[in-house]
Amino acid sequence: MTKTKIAILGAGFISDIHVESYQRFIPEAEIVAVYARNAGKAKAFADKHHIPAYFDDVDQLLAQTDCEIIDICLPNYLHAVNTIKAANAGKHIIIEKPLAVTLEEADEMIATCKAKNVKLMYAEELCFAPKYERARQVVKEGAVGEVYMLKQAEKHSGPHTDWFYDINLAGGGVLMDMGCHAMGWFRWMLGNAKVKSVYATMNTVLHTGRTKGEDNAVVIVEFENGVTCVAEDSWAKHGGMDDRCEIYGKGGVIYADLFMGNSALTYSREGYGYAMEKADTSAGWSFTIFEEVYNQGYPHELKHFVECVREDKTPLVTGEDGRAVLEMLYAAYASAGQGKKISLPFHAKVDKPIDLWLNAQQD
Ligand SMILES: NC(=O)c1ccc[n+]([C@@H]2O[C@H](COP(=O)([O-])OP(=O)(O)OC[C@H]3O[C@@H](n4cnc5c(N)ncnc54)[C@H](O)[C@@H]3O)[C@@H](O)[C@H]2O)c1
Numbered sequence: 001m002t003k004t005k006i007a008i009l010g011a012g013f014i015s016d017i018h019v020e021s022y023q024r025f026i027p028e029a030e031i032v033a034v035y036a037r038n039a040g041k042a043k044a045f046a047d048k049h050h051i052p053a054y055f056d057d058v059d060q061l062l063a064q065t066d067c068e069i070i071d072i073c074l075p076n077y078l079h080a081v082n083t084i085k086a087a088n089a090g091k092h093i094i095i096e097k098p099l100a101v102t103l104e105e106a107d108e109m110i111a112t113c114k115a116k117n118v119k120l121m122y123a124e125e126l127c128f129a130p131k132y133e134r135a136r137q138v139v140k141e142g143a144v145g146e147v148y149m150l151k152q153a154e155k156h157s158g159p160h161t162d163w164f165y166d167i168n169l170a171g172g173g174v175l176m177d178m179g180c181h182a183m184g185w186f187r188w189m190l191g192n193a194k195v196k197s198v199y200a201t202m203n204t205v206l207h208t209g210r211t212k213g214e215d216n217a218v219v220i221v222e223f224e225n226g227v228t229c230v231a232e233d234s235w236a237k238h239g240g241m242d243d244r245c246e247i248y249g250k251g252g253v254i255y256a257d258l259f260m261g262n263s264a265l266t267y268s269r270e271g272y273g274y275a276m277e278k279a280d281t282s283a284g285w286s287f288t289i290f291e292e293v294y295n296q297g298y299p300h301e302l303k304h305f306v307e308c309v310r311e312d313k314t315p316l317v318t319g320e321d322g323r324a325v326l327e328m329l330y331a332a333y334a335s336a337g338q339g340k341k342i343s344l345p346f347h348a349k350v351d352k353p354i355d356l357w358l359n360a361q362q363d
Contacts, residue, residue: 099322145251173213
């Protein structure tokens with residue numbers, strides 16, 4: 001079998017998850033190179049995962065690597081520049097969420113990939129997470145009747161590296177980081193229905209000394225088809241990662257929980273190695289997760305993109321979907337800033353989405 005060659009940009013948290021997904025679950029894929037800005041870190045990552053080449057310069061990687069796919073796992077502010085570089089080098093791109101910091105960047109990324117005739121997949125793993133997908137399938141079968149409300153929540157006690165807390169690099173706080181999952185999943189569940197309005201409230205409750213970004217947010221999204229969606233996102237919730245959804249229909253309801261609901265419940269007097277993402281301790285009662293990467297849908301998501309490239313198919317989740325999510329996030333920040341519901345389509349010329357909240361607060 002010929003293998004599809006992939007280069008990964010970034011050597012942090014999500015790169016490890018992508019590599020585990022490719023290496024354990026996608027035999028038709030082969031990781032041929034990794035980029036990190038620090039050569040030592042790139043080498044250490046390459047050694048750890050048996051990747052044959054490492055670079056501390058993206059241009060060199062693109063020039064010297066015979067890969068078909070660039071998998072971008074870099075901080076948000078580096079998404080657009082590297083997508084455009086990769087597209088210009090004729091590579092297909094899978095990009096981690098959020099698609100970009102600004103809508104202008106998103107438009108340029110989409111236009112460049114179109115012009116260069118390369119595929120751009122927006123990596124929203126909730127569209128592939130097995131438990132969420134099982135729920136979506138039974139909804140399609142009519143299990144809960146006509147859906148009138150969706151809820152999705154993602155919460156933990158705060159990200160693992162500094163750039164997430166720097167609004168100039170991330171574009172915002174928890175909404176940019178985790179609210180994008182809810183927005184993407186709502187659209188996915190509703191067949192990319194059109195959004196009518198967004199209302200949001202947010203504040204900084206736990207990380208006030210570390211970030212200007214919001215670390216707790218609630219967003220209500222009204223879709224044109226009459227479905228109401230509620231997103232709860234937090235970096236202020238202790239006790240490990242929480243990712244859950246609720247689907248309400250006129251004939252039933254579904255609850256799905258990706259972390260605690262996929263864990264053994266453990267009591268340990270002394271504590272033990274690893275319980276689950278963002279758990280600060282494993283002493284006392286803990287949720288002992290199994291197949292954490294698989295349960296979140298990363299192997300399924302990445303395998304889908306490899307298949308799209310191998311068989312020349314359009315990805316199920318595209319750059320346009322990532323842009324639609326970003327527009328909802330803009331509207332959420334504007335709503336929190338203005339204290340009112342924002343109608344879509346919505347656009348504002350800002351350096352970063354969170355300005356729509358922070359600047360309005362100063363008025
Ligand atoms: N799908 C998900 O659920 C999920 C989960 C985590 C992260 N992500 C996304 O993946 C991307 C990376 O996040 P992460 O958690 O791996 O972050 P990380 O901080 O763990 O790793 C980031 C990587 O980028 C490199 N980097 C950092 N600053 C850089 C700079 N200024 N120039 C060049 N390289 C730099 C780091 O060295 C590291 O290799 C982000 O866009 C994030 O939103 C997605």
